[in-house]
Amino acid sequence: xxxxxxxxxxxxxxxxxxxxxxxxxxxxxxxxxxxxxxxxxxxxxxxxxxxxxxxxxxxxxxxxxxxxxxxxxxxxxxxxxxxxxxxxxxxxxxxxxxxxxxxxxxxxxxxxxxxxxxxxxxxxxxxxxxxxxxxxxxxxxxxxxxxxxxxxxxxxxxxxxxxxxxxxxxxxxxxxxxxxxxxxxxxxxxxxxxxxxxxxxxxxxxxxxxxxxxxxxxxxxxxxxxxxxxxxxxxxxxxxxxxxxxxxxxxxxxxxxxxxxxxxxxxxxxxxxxxxxxxxxxxxxxxxxxxxxxxxxxx
Amino acid sequence: xxxxxxxxxxxxxxxxxxxxxxxxxxxxxxxxxxxxxxxxxxxxxxxxxxxxxxxxxxxxxxxxxxxxxxxxxxxxxxxxxxxxxxxxxxxxxxxxxxxxxxxxxxxxxxxxxxxxxxxxxxxxxxxxxxxxxxxxxxxxxxxxxxxxxxxxxxxxxxxxxxxxxxxxxxxxxxxxxxxxxxxxxxxxxxxxxxxxxxxxxxxxxxxxxxxxxxxxxxxxxxxxxxxxxxxxxxxxxxxxxxxxxxxxxxxxxxxxxxxxxxxxxxxxxxxxxxxxxxxxxxxxxxxxxxxxxxxxxxx
Numbered sequence: 001x002x003x004x005x006x007x008x009x010x011x012x013x014x015x016x017x018x019x020x021x022x023x024x025x026x027x028x029x030x031x032x033x034x035x036x037x038x039x040x041x042x043x044x045x046x047x048x049x050x051x052x053x054x055x056x057x058x059x060x061x062x063x064x065x066x067x068x069x070x071x072x073x074x075x076x077x078x079x080x081x082x083x084x085x086x087x088x089x090x091x092x093x094x095x096x097x098x099x100x101x102x103x104x105x106x107x108x109x110x111x112x113x114x115x116x117x118x119x120x121x122x123x124x125x126x127x128x129x130x131x132x133x134x135x136x137x138x139x140x141x142x143x144x145x146x147x148x149x150x151x152x153x154x155x156x157x158x159x160x161x162x163x164x165x166x167x168x169x170x171x172x173x174x175x176x177x178x179x180x181x182x183x184x185x186x187x188x189x190x191x192x193x194x195x196x197x198x199x200x201x202x203x204x205x206x207x208x209x210x211x212x213x214x215x216x217x218x219x220x221x222x223x224x225x226x227x228x229x230x231x232x233x234x235x236x237x238x239x240x241x242x243x244x245x246x247x248x249x250x251x252x253x254x255x256x257x258x259x260x261x262x263x264x265x266x267x268x269x270x271x272x273x274x275x276x277x278x279x280x281x282x283x284x285x286x287x288x289x290x291x292x293x294x295x296x297x298x299x
Numbered sequence: 300x301x302x303x304x305x306x307x308x309x310x311x312x313x314x315x316x317x318x319x320x321x322x323x324x325x326x327x328x329x330x331x332x333x334x335x336x337x338x339x340x341x342x343x344x345x346x347x348x349x350x351x352x353x354x355x356x357x358x359x360x361x362x363x364x365x366x367x368x369x370x371x372x373x374x375x376x377x378x379x380x381x382x383x384x385x386x387x388x389x390x391x392x393x394x395x396x397x398x399x400x401x402x403x404x405x406x407x408x409x410x411x412x413x414x415x416x417x418x419x420x421x422x423x424x425x426x427x428x429x430x431x432x433x434x435x436x437x438x439x440x441x442x443x444x445x446x447x448x449x450x451x452x453x454x455x456x457x458x459x460x461x462x463x464x465x466x467x468x469x470x471x472x473x474x475x476x477x478x479x480x481x482x483x484x485x486x487x488x489x490x491x492x493x494x495x496x497x498x499x500x501x502x503x504x505x506x507x508x509x510x511x512x513x514x515x516x517x518x519x520x521x522x523x524x525x526x527x528x529x530x531x532x533x534x535x536x537x538x539x540x541x542x543x544x545x546x547x548x549x550x551x552x553x554x555x556x557x558x559x560x561x562x563x564x565x566x567x568x569x570x571x572x573x574x575x576x577x578x579x580x581x582x583x584x585x586x587x588x589x590x591x592x593x594x595x596x597x598x
Contacts, residue, residue, distance in 0.1 A: 110537070113532070123492050125521070125522035199316050222422045224425055233409055238413055238422075
């Protein structure tokens with residue numbers, strides 16, 4: 001079996017981002033940390049870390065890190081059964097890594113985490129990426145579980161449907177008046193500034209294709225990679241865009257934002273994918289995620 | 300001089316992320332786009348694009364893209380002077396790239412962009428990164444301007460102070476009661492779950508160093524890479540963390556969040572850095588940013 005101390009050194013360097021910080025946390029010298037990892041690299045015959053700042057994992061390093069996380073989760077289950085409740089010492093510094101999309105984080109993830117923390121006492125380290133790209137985080141072993149747009153399981157993972165996030169095309173009343181009033185839709189959408197989350201976000205383009213067919217207008221674009229900035233920009237009249245319904249119900253009800261195409265929404269199905277591991281912690285996290293999603297997403 | 304059509308092809312591929320999408324926007328074939336860029340690469344003797352999905356720029360490609368952006372900004376100034384106001388055709392698809400930190404985006408950036416859009420009609424493409432890392436985006440030529448934590452100018456850029464973002468260490472009243480009531484601060488902070496934005500965020504560690512000296516406790520950690528998720532998590536009682544004052548004044552006033560160390564805050568000075576270019580657009584953007592920051596940040 002692999003040397004657990006060496007695995008722990010690898011994991012700590014990746015969590016802390018440097019050999020110095022890892023050494024401080026492990027109460028050893030940086031050179032001891034470095035030696036343990038080098039021994040592991042020699043034994044396995046591959047490089048595990050990219051020595052940049054912060055230090056990152058090679059593909060092999062990430063796989064090994066996942067292996068360490070799995071052992072850690074299993075040990076934590078063991079500790080829960082063996083130790084008096086409330087003894088948090090064995091959990092110090094451990095967080096379960098999960099990748100989520102930004103709109104989920106802005107709506108139902110925090111309640112799910114609160115529920116999970118109340119039940120397990122554990123904390124979670126979140127990574128945020130587009131729902132079409134969180135699968136890569138899972139595949140590379142960087143995270144333990146992910147909210148994905150794909151129902152196709154990553155090898156070694158199980159998949160649960162979470163429901164669908166519903167999106168509406170919204171803008172401020174002043175923006176609608178200025179750009180859409182009395183105009184042909186195609187002409188209006190070719191000229192009205194459009195909000196886009198980032199380069200990976202294809203939701204607005206998909207909406208335009210569904211509405212206008214194969215026209216592909218190229219309006220002026222804002223890139224706003226934050227769910228709340230996206231809403232703030234819509235309220236300020238900077239552009240139109242597709243917003244997650246749970247966050248904008250009040251804005252629609254109060255007339256602060258108006259639906260540019262009433263009756264037409266886009267549903268994005270989401271899935272919970274996690275590494276198969278018979279662990280109480282993983283089961284609890286999954287149950288909390290499914291429950292919180294059920295209350296927010298379209299079923 | 301370099302062929303402008305080839306530069307435009309390079310820029311369009313980088314904006315759209317693929318040769319196919321760039322070709323559609325330029326109304327030519329993907330192979331025509333590819334040929335123009337290859338000719339540029341042969342002339343300059345270096346590779347400009349990494350042919351991944353999405354396509355990204357090499358260091359040389361990024362520098363060339365910046366060059367194209369500079370020409371585009373200068374031409375847009377020219378167009379504004381030569382064309383009747385409101386003719387947006389020449390601006391189609393162009394956005395000025397700017398890197399900002401998440402907490403600025405959540406507070407004063409959207410008002411600044413609204414002001415800028417009203418004056419110039421231009422749109423902006425935002426990249427979000429830690430304020431200690433936005434300088435890299437500027438140096439690599441990926442962005443035209445950035446909110447940075449460093450007053451030291453990137454070569455070729457000018458620097459303006461924006462003021463300081465003030466941070467307070469906050470938690471929910473229930474969290475404070477559970478973890479801090481009647482306890483030694485050092486013992487409490489070693490055990491109370493801590494909110495951290497991401498691996499780059501050192502603000503909580505800095506706060507602990509200032510408060511406790513060189514103790515370096517390692518409490519359980521949440522990673523929550525979103526300004527609003529950070530606040531939602533604090534309100535839900537998941538952990539303590541440093542929050543930007545402009546976003547939490549109401550929470551503090553209403554008692555929804557409490558200050559763990561009243562009278563002790565951390566000020567993070569921010570700067571506006573932008574490429575030196577005698578352009579009306581760049582001047583307007585700078586003026587709007589400085590004005591909006593002045594209303595929100597500590598001067």
